[in-house]
Amino acid sequence: MSEFEKLGIVIGYEFLKHIRRRRLYVILGLTLIAELAVLILVPVLGDGFPDNVMVMAALLSVGPSLAGIGAIFFAGDAIAGEFEGKTGFILFTNPVRRTTLVIGKYLACYGAVILLVILGYVIVTISLLAIYGSVPIETLSSFGLCMLYAGSILSVTFFFSAISKGAMGATVITLVFVMVISAIVDSVLMMTGQPHWFLLSTNGDSIATVYGGYEAFMGGLGGGGGMMPFELETPNVGLSVLSMVLYLGVGFSASIWITKRRQLA
Amino acid sequence: MKESIVIENLTKYYNKFLALNDLSLSIPANENVGLLGPNGAGKSTTLKILCGLIRASSGTAYIDGVNVAEKPEEALSRIGVIVETPEFYGFLTPEETLGYLGRLRGMGGDKLKQRIKEVIKLVRLEDWGKVKIEKFSRGMKQRLALAQTLLHDPPVLILDEPGLGLDPRGVVEFREIIEKAGKEKTIFFASHQLVEVSQVCTQVAIIDHGRLLAYDSIAELEKKYKSLEGAYLELTEVPLE
Numbered sequence: 155m156s157e158f159e160k161l162g163i164v165i166g167y168e169f170l171k172h173i174r175r176r177r178l179y180v181i182l183g184l185t186l187i188a189e190l191a192v193l194i195l196v197p198v199l200g201d202g203f204p205d206n207v208m209v210m211a212a213l214l215s216v217g218p219s220l221a222g223i224g225a226i227f228f229a230g231d232a233i234a235g236e237f238e239g240k241t242g243f244i245l246f247t248n249p250v251r252r253t254t255l256v257i258g259k260y261l262a263c264y265g266a267v268i269l270l271v272i273l274g275y276v277i278v279t280i281s282l283l284a285i286y287g288s289v290p291i292e293t294l295s296s297f298g299l300c301m302l303y304a305g306s307i308l309s310v311t312f313f314f315s316a317i318s319k320g321a322m323g324a325t326v327i328t329l330v331f332v333m334v335i336s337a338i339v340d341s342v343l344m345m346t347g348q349p350h351w352f353l354l355s356t357n358g359d360s361i362a363t364v365y366g367g368y369e370a371f372m373g374g375l376g377g378g379g380g381m382m383p384f385e386l387e388t389p390n391v392g393l394s395v396l397s398m399v400l401y402l403g404v405g406f407s408a409s410i411w412i413t414k415r416r417q418l419a
Numbered sequence: 420m421k422e423s424i425v426i427e428n429l430t431k432y433y434n435k436f437l438a439l440n441d442l443s444l445s446i447p448a449n450e451n452v453g454l455l456g457p458n459g460a461g462k463s464t465t466l467k468i469l470c471g472l473i474r475a476s477s478g479t480a481y482i483d484g485v486n487v488a489e490k491p492e493e494a495l496s497r498i499g500v501i502v503e504t505p506e507f508y509g510f511l512t513p514e515e516t517l518g519y520l521g522r523l524r525g526m527g528g529d530k531l532k533q534r535i536k537e538v539i540k541l542v543r544l545e546d547w548g549k550v551k552i553e554k555f556s557r558g559m560k561q562r563l564a565l566a567q568t569l570l571h572d573p574p575v576l577i578l579d580e581p582g583l584g585l586d587p588r589g590v591v592e593f594r595e596i597i598e599k600a601g602k603e604k605t606i607f608f609a610s611h612q613l614v615e616v617s618q619v620c621t622q623v624a625i626i627d628h629g630r631l632l633a634y635d636s637i638a639e640l641e642k643k644y645k646s647l648e649g650a651y652l653e654l655t656e657v658p659l660e
Contacts, residue, residue: 155525167511167519174510243505244567247470248523249496417473419433419464 157254164250164258165265172228172266181224185270189217189277207286212365214281215296218274219361221267222304223332228263229311230325232256233413234318242418252414260312260406267304271297295364299394303358306398307332309405310354316412344387351393354401360394421448422481423575423605424469429478431464431629438464439475440629448574451601453616453623453637454609457655461629462609463503466579469607470500482575496524499568501581504561509553513544513563516552517570524571538566541596557584565593575605582615594618613647623647627655 172178192213197203204210233256236242245255275297282289311328318324336355343350350356367388424446431439439461446452454462467473469480471491480487482494507516517535521527526534539548542562552560561584568576578597582590597606597619610616616623617637624634632654633640637647644650 160523163519163522167515170515171508171510240503240506241508243472243500243502244507244520244564246472247495247498247500247502248520249492250523251492419467419473 157251160250161254161258161261164255165262168259168262169265172262177224177227178266178270181221181227182270182273184224185217185221185274186277188220189214189274189281192216193281203285206366207282207288208290208292208365210285211278211282211290211293211296212362214278215300215362215365217277218271218297218300219303219358221270221274222300222307222358222361224270225263225267225304225308226311226325226328226332228266229260229308230315230328231321232259232263232312233315233409233416234324235315235321237416237418238320246418253410256312256316256410256413260308260409263308264305267308268301271300271304275300290365292365295391296361299357299361299364299391299398302395302398302402303354303361306354306357306401306405309402309409311405312409313405313412316409316416350387351390352397352400354397356389357394357398357401360389360391363388364391422446423448423450423483424607425479425481425484426465426469427479427481429465429468429480430476431461431468431473432476438629439468439478441478442626442629442631443478444624444631444634446605446607448605449603450622451606451608451620453620454607454626455611455613455616455623455651456609456626460627460655462626463579464629465626466500466502466577466607466609469577470498470502471495472502497573498575498577499571499573500577501561501564501568502577502579504557504580504583505564507552507555507560507563509551512549512551513539513566514548516563517567520567521570526571534570534572538569541569542566543592558586558589561585562589562593565596569596569600573604575607576600577607579609580611581608582610582612590615613651617647625651625654 196213236245246252275293278293279289310331311324314327315321315324318327332354336353340350340353340355422445426442426444429439429442442461442465454465456462464473468475469482469487471487471494474488483497485494485497487494511519514535517538518531521531521535539545542565544559544562544566547559552563561581565581582593585593594615600606601619606619608616608620620637622634622636623640625632633650640647640650644653
């Protein structure tokens with residue numbers, strides 16, 4: 155039996171895990187709430203929907219982005235859980251390479267996250283068609299960036315899962331890394347005019363700014379571009395893609411390398 | 420005679436703690452050998468190295484002539500394992516779990532379905548085959564662990580305290596299953612239960628502080644020390660240099 159066949163088996167059962175776990179439906183609920191919040195609050199608190207479809211599309215991209223971040227909750231226990239929960243005593247004593255197991259787990263997690271991301275963009279598309287009668291072509295770029303963002307978040311989570319003793323620790327560390335540390339450093343670098351394309355928070359912003367950048371976005375909401383005491387630099391899409399590919403490749407490779415060497419004592 | 424398990428000069432450090440100290444042992448095919456020793460003697464460490472779960476600091480372990488460190492997948496394909504008290508995915512049922520593990524071992528189709536039925540019946544989990552494992556007690560998980568050990572009919576069984584968590588009836592049933600399996604398989608069986616070991620095994624290896632103190636037939640040890648318990652107590656009491 156080839157490792158490729160084993161990979162298919164691992165993906166199947168790991169995907170079943172995600173389908174049966176509550177967290178998939180929690181993230182799904184949060185994604186729907188985020189989209190509903192935008193669709194209800196923007197016209198209620200503002201002066202109706204923005205005139206520019208691009209602004210509304212950028213606002214609605216919060217849902218799929220949230221689904222991308224949901225990858226953390228799918229993957230936090232992917233590797234650490236096998237060691238912490240002792241399920242590794244059963245799984246790792248089978249004639250399967252640990253590389254195959256990690257790749258299978260990754261692809262199953264990615265499949266579950268992508269389902270949510272696709273659902274998010276279906277809502278974006280239907281909403282924009284209903285409100286404006288059109289969908290900007292940039293939605294495709296936003297979708298692609300969101301897929302890549304989810305993959306890079308997943309890789310970072312796998313890395314922390316591989317080095318953590320427990321699943322909860324891996325989840326919390328990844329959340330802090332992505333949502334707090336990356337965001338703080340991003341703000342500091344942006345305020346001081348330094349490059350910050352290599353930060354995950356900047357890369358996440360590109361999912362929305364692909365619709366026209368911060369200035370068009372703020373202007374479209376009636377705030378103008380000069381509200382901030384410093385210049386908001388719109389993320390460069392090419393550099394964001396490069397950064398996310400690096401996070402994806404390095405994080406994933408490191409998680410495989412560490413898992414292969416990790417001992418289950 | 421063909422050796423099923425060969426351990427050559429195994430040494431294992433956990434940081435500075437010496438868990439195995441130059442341990443060597445050979446288990447011939449179709450022999451049932453018990454591994455005895457006090458807590459921290461190195462029993463689980465030995466078995467985990469044989470299963471590829473941890474790496475030896477030095478030395479080599481072979482299963483059916485296959486170096487575990489160099490070709491872990493090939494070595495693992497020849498063994499069935501229970502290590503400590505294993506846990507299973509709570510979101511799967513026993514049938515699904517055995518289906519997953521069986522397929523990973525190259526089984527499939529009606530043969531696998533039939534074999535799953537057989538082993539589930541063997542460990543008396545027929546009424547629980549379609550119930551999610553998250554509802555299982557420790558003893559039921561231990562029964563399932565035994566089922567997955569026998570699923571692919573491996574020539575070698577490596578069992579670490581497999582009776583843990585079982586009720587008295589479960590212990591007896593478990594022993595009967597292992598005894599039956601042991602007639603055509605090699606069994607390497609770590610336990611604190613001397614009675615259990617003496618009923619399943621013909622030979623025992625006694626270790627302490629990671630060193631082999633004795634490796635002989637139970638009959639010989641009983642002759643020399645009056646009883647297996649006497650041998651165990653006397654040998655593990657001797658202070659090491």
